[in-house]
Amino acid sequence: MLFNSVDFAVFLPLVFMGYWLIGPGRVRGQNAFLILAGVVFYGWWDWRYLGLLLFTAGVDYIVAQGMERTGSSARRKVLMGISLVANLGLLGFFKYFDFFVVAFNDAFTLLGRPLGLRTLGLVLPVGISFYTFQSLSYTIDVYRKQLPATRDPLVFFAFVSFFPQLLAGPIERARNMVQQFERPRVFDMAHAQDGLRQILWGLFKKVVVADNCGILVDGAYDDPTMHSGATLCLATIFFSFQIYCDFSGYSDIALGSARLFGFTLMRNFAYPYFSRDMGEYWRRWHMSLNTWFRDYLYIPLGGSRGGKWMVLRNTIIIFLVSGFWHGANWTFISWGAINAAFFIPLILTGANRRFTGPIAHGRWLPSWNEALRMVYTFLLATLTRVFFRSETMTDAMEVFRRVFSASLFTTPDFLHFRVVAFSVISIVIMLVIEWMNRDRQHGLQMDGRATRPVRFTLYYAIIMLMILMAPLGGGEFIYFQF
Amino acid sequence: MPLPIRFVIRCLLYGLPVLAMLMLYCGLNARYFPAPHVTRNIAVNEKFAAFATHGMPAARPDVLAFGSSMALNNLASNEVIAHFGAQRYFNLGAWGLDMVQTCELAGAFAERYHPRVIVIAGNLRDFAALVERSGFRLGPVMDLAESGPGPGIYLAHPDLVYYLRQMESNKLRYNDPGNYECLRMDAHGGVRLDVPRERIIPERWERPVPGAGDLMDEKYAALGRLASGLRSMGIDLVYVAPPYRDGIRTPEASSAIARHAARVRDLLTTHGQQYCDGYDRTWPDDLFCDSSHLNGEGAKIFTAHALARLKPTVTDR
Numbered sequence: 001m002l003f004n005s006v007d008f009a010v011f012l013p014l015v016f017m018g019y020w021l022i023g024p025g026r027v028r029g030q031n032a033f034l035i036l037a038g039v040v041f042y043g044w045w046d047w048r049y050l051g052l053l054l055f056t057a058g059v060d061y062i063v064a065q066g067m068e069r070t071g072s073s074a075r076r077k078v079l080m081g082i083s084l085v086a087n088l089g090l091l092g093f094f095k096y097f098d099f100f101v102v103a104f105n106d107a108f109t110l111l112g113r114p115l116g117l118r119t120l121g122l123v124l125p126v127g128i129s130f131y132t133f134q135s136l137s138y139t140i141d142v143y144r145k146q147l148p149a150t151r152d153p154l155v156f157f158a159f160v161s162f163f164p165q166l167l168a169g170p171i172e173r174a175r176n177m178v179q180q181f182e183r184p185r186v187f188d189m190a191h192a193q194d195g196l197r198q199i200l201w202g203l204f205k206k207v208v209v210a211d212n213c214g215i216l217v218d219g220a221y222d223d224p225t226m227h228s229g230a231t232l233c234l235a236t237i238f239f240s241f242q243i244y245c246d247f248s249g250y251s252d253i254a255l256g257s258a259r260l261f262g263f264t265l266m267r268n269f270a271y272p273y274f275s276r277d278m279g280e281y282w283r284r285w286h287m288s289l290n291t292w293f294r295d296y297l298y299i300p301l302g303g304s305r306g307g308k309w310m311v312l313r314n315t316i317i318i319f320l321v322s323g324f325w326h327g328a329n330w331t332f333i334s335w336g337a338i339n340a341a342f343f344i345p346l347i348l349t350g351a352n353r354r355f356t357g358p359i360a361h362g363r364w365l366p367s368w369n370e371a372l373r374m375v376y377t378f379l380l381a382t383l384t385r386v387f388f389r390s391e392t393m394t395d396a397m398e399v400f401r402r403v404f405s406a407s408l409f410t411t412p413d414f415l416h417f418r419v420v421a422f423s424v425i426s427i428v429i430m431l432v433i434e435w436m437n438r439d440r441q442h443g444l445q446m447d448g449r450a451t452r453p454v455r456f457t458l459y460y461a462i463i464m465l466m467i468l469m470a471p472l473g474g475g476e477f478i479y480f481q482f
Numbered sequence: 483m484p485l486p487i488r489f490v491i492r493c494l495l496y497g498l499p500v501l502a503m504l505m506l507y508c509g510l511n512a513r514y515f516p517a518p519h520v521t522r523n524i525a526v527n528e529k530f531a532a533f534a535t536h537g538m539p540a541a542r543p544d545v546l547a548f549g550s551s552m553a554l555n556n557l558a559s560n561e562v563i564a565h566f567g568a569q570r571y572f573n574l575g576a577w578g579l580d581m582v583q584t585c586e587l588a589g590a591f592a593e594r595y596h597p598r599v600i601v602i603a604g605n606l607r608d609f610a611a612l613v614e615r616s617g618f619r620l621g622p623v624m625d626l627a628e629s630g631p632g633p634g635i636y637l638a639h640p641d642l643v644y645y646l647r648q649m650e651s652n653k654l655r656y657n658d659p660g661n662y663e664c665l666r667m668d669a670h671g672g673v674r675l676d677v678p679r680e681r682i683i684p685e686r687w688e689r690p691v692p693g694a695g696d697l698m699d700e701k702y703a704a705l706g707r708l709a710s711g712l713r714s715m716g717i718d719l720v721y722v723a724p725p726y727r728d729g730i731r732t733p734e735a736s737s738a739i740a741r742h743a744a745r746v747r748d749l750l751t752t753h754g755q756q757y758c759d760g761y762d763r764t765w766p767d768d769l770f771c772d773s774s775h776l777n778g779e780g781a782k783i784f785t786a787h788a789l790a791r792l793k794p795t796v797t798d799r
Contacts, residue, residue, distance in 0.1 A: 005643075006641070006642065013490070016490070017486070017490065019487075020484070020486035020487075161543070187484075187489070188487045189485055189488070189489060190744075192486075192489055193489075194779075196493070226684065226685065253525050392575055396493060418654070460503065461499065463500050463503070464503060467503075467507060467646055468502065468507075468650065470646075470647060471647070
């Protein structure tokens, strides 16, 4: 089920009513209801893959129970191994099997010994990269004794199948969520109202900004050989806004929906385009995945303990793995590698944590230095997106070849002037509102900053913009493919 | 009252202005409000709703045209009316229809309205398996054509998002002949396409003629069945094949077109029906909006030229 669908507009209020009618004191009943809602939500897309979700959750529940009961560290290691093999095996099979078959075939053909292995043409079950990582965080935390295993299967299954973040995150940490499922939830009016505002803001970013930009981006990237450097350059910039508004829009809707049920999910985006360097950018972009890699890969690899070269090595590994996590394609691996390359100078100069405080603190506008840094960081991030968006490495190279040619200085050949106008207008609105509220959790968290009439005028204006500017054919969220 | 219930009531109350805004917006843009979402094909929905709103069911049409955009854009209404001396003509062509769907619709309309002549306009693409066509059920389409876009049919196909989004798109479709999706219909359902040179999409301009391997036997069979069925009902079928622009007709394309034309002609003449095209003259690029869609001037020239080559129809004799 898509957040931006009528189905969800009916589903969410029904689940909300059912959940609170069960009553705040009946935690187990509410958890069971949330599992049912998660199953319906996921099954709406394709019920056949529900088995995978239940398998992942079932294995990790049993493994965690086993680890809790045994005192033997060897046995705990074996159980942890089972969880890793089950989760990563499933993910690897569905996501990477065909990629490796093609890679092996190509490599052996080059060596003159074609293997003739066949690909399986597997469909990637939506959300698998997210829920396997989330479930894995639980068994790792239990293994490390940072979290006691929960005895109640309803708590664990509700945690894994919690519908707001089931399909595309945020990838929750068991440490944050399991206890929220264990304790009674009390309805908080202010919390719920703010959740609704966050949903509205997420919908605006998705259906207005991302979907309009998406039309222009698809038109240019479907066949880069047909377009000038100017068109491809602008399309890449539009893609930067599309992917941000698509993914952060999804996250806003997820966080807002969770708040309606009394849950607080971790933040996934903190206005990354207001970053002053790539270090700050990566601390603000897809935070749940990046902190997951930090906690469960970077630190076990040695983290920052072994000096600069160790940090460098571990950073490169993290970026490459992050690229590979996004998809079995050389374009994603290249995207990871280029991001690592942009990050390395910051590590070598010790400047990777130079900007940790708020930008333009106490001021309405940034200084010239800050503004230039933000633009520079945005352009660097945009440059890497050429790989992220291109279907193949050949396409990516074609985009670069055209962008760095004389055709960069021609008039862009976008066909839909109206869509260009809508994209630009909506991007400006989005940036202004997020800039004004950059110290808050989301763009519409304006309590104490604007009077009630002003706030309500803004909410209604946003709804009208959604009605007027949402294009045809806006659909799935980009991160569903990962 | 429990807090969650109060929250829901508050949401509903705050939602009232949204509802009012929506109604105001729809009221202000009522003329762009789309036809009921009976099929996934927007043009089909609009076209068959227009058939009813133009009073055709009661008027009993005597000439009906069917087909894809080849009928929608390439048949000039005035020329069709002049040729057939038609009193009540309506063009039911809609983009996205293939030959099987076209024949299905033509057959159903023939049974219900029993017109004098049915004109089908098509080219090789309508017989090809190149694009995925959106399927539809005939019943709801016929109901829409018969009863028009009343509240009942909207309620039977509720899709608020679709209607809102299409309403915005219709502002372009209903007004802009330079848009390939234009649906600015004349009084007889024809749509004149006039895409300025600078808005021509290169991909469409260069779209090649489908090869023999792309053509599907089942689509020819459907046309054969229709030709035979209409003959038994005493209805004349005229198949009109709009030209591809000269610039796209390579020797291979010309030969594919000729083979296709011979096959269609055979199918029709077997059942006493007629085929016409305009390949006995040149079709310069400036009469086209892409490789096969004529502009307004081109449609006029082509329609008059092709129909002039028909033998008198049974009803004229």
